[in-house]
Amino acid sequence: MGVTKIVEISVVTAEIPVGPQHPALHEPLLLKVYAEGEEVVKVEVNTGYNHRGIERLCERNTFYRDIFIVGRVCGICNAVHTNCYVRALEQLLDLHPNRRAQYLRVLAMELERVHSHMLINAVMAEIVGFETLFMQIMLDREKVMKAKEILTGSRVMADYVMVGGVRRDIDEEKRQRIRELLLKLGPRIEYYRKVFEEDETIVKRLVGVGRISYGEATSHSLVGPVARGSGVKIDSRVSDKYDAYGEIPFNLVTRSEGDSWARMMVRWDEALESIEMSIYILEHLPSDGDPVPDERRLPRRFPPGEAYTRVEAQRGELTYYVMSDGKGQNPYRVKIRTPSFNNIINSAFMYIGHSLADVPVILASLDPCISCMERVTVIDLEKNTRYRLDLKQLAGGKP
């Protein structure tokens, strides 16, 4: 008897919410993952759980108060946020801080880059199952947090940058203590880099996962280590040469692999570069005057004008647009575009075709900073060419 009828059973598309509260994510974000079996076929990024309206808040406060508001956009990158905003104000006022202040600003930002890169690599270790490695990295991260405390007075929230300079200077003793901490930290980062490079499990979990090409990175406006992991040579420190970056030697780190592993390795290499830069700064700190300006003498009125400054934050290009209408004490418009805003919202295409277990890995490889991004929201991704309507109807999913 021959076969007369074939019944095909379609795989059901399941909708799996990852977040906003989820063990793999440390901040509120909802990834709506659609999966056929283990395979991800579509991802929607839903945000808005942490929106605080900071741009509007900036319009309602004075130029100087806003320095403290923008520092609170994100805790872990507060020095770059204030630096970017303050430099926009300095452009409006045509003010130039002295070289010592510029060097100290770079030092604060590079210390911040080291601890941020260590943090996300630790989180990645935890996500792939190495909790002890997470704790080890976090323990060594304390060294750089201490260094930042010696420099700025606070482990995290520095409020270090002010118009025309920085908030406090360092003396010889502090200089030595920071230098010693960094010299101890360098070999530890080299060791962790080696672990990420050679450990079989980490390599298996990261290599080839969430691969993006050069063209995909630029067309989706991805920035920072995510773009540099795909060979895109972008770094605001190199192109804009703001503050003292034009005088301090460093290498632009890129990799060609374009996968999650490449992004983590870019971060380790950048952390090593940052440590060398910090040591260079401490050894070549100029003495061309007091880096702390007299706050009472700062101009109170801002001339009309507009400034657009970029800074290479840990997660990529961070931009501030500040417009003054010259009429009052408050800015007319402040627009903040953080790196995570592009990297998280525009990257839903990266998950497609990977297994469910890879979703946290890919997300962590983007170094998501929800509090940065969440002055905004979004949605979808590609034009699901793999999508079949009958399956959706079977699954009872939304059209």
Place this chain on the structure above:
Amino acid sequence: MMGVVDKHSLLESFSVGRGVVKPSRKLYIVEPGNVRRVFEALIEKFGYGGFYLSTIVGTDLKDEGRIRLDYYIVLLPEEETVVLRTFIPRENPVIDSLVDILPGALSGECETHDLLGVVFRGNPFLKRGFFAPRDLVEKGEYPLRKDSGV
């Protein structure tokens, strides 16, 4: 490979005005109907690797009765930032979307729509109430408009 001069002359061919945003970012003012054409020409001539769209800044110019849209483009590999500026009427803020030719425009367009009420014609992902709080959405207000009362 074509140099940065070609990119500037392409932008200039569409522009109806020039300017500078501090610190020395070249600004090209274009007609709103031409914004999409500029990006089409950029993609056609230089490919997706020749630039990326960094930021879309929408500003409510209430006294002038219009909304200003700035597209900040980073030209690669020189990594030079240039500004494409256009003005659309405040009462009917509609402009062509870029999201189908340039997926990186998604985040900026969705944000500008929700905060400022600009309609990007052809963007199927525009949605209100993702980042603006629910009470504002119900009132139909856009928080970054100067008369929103937020």
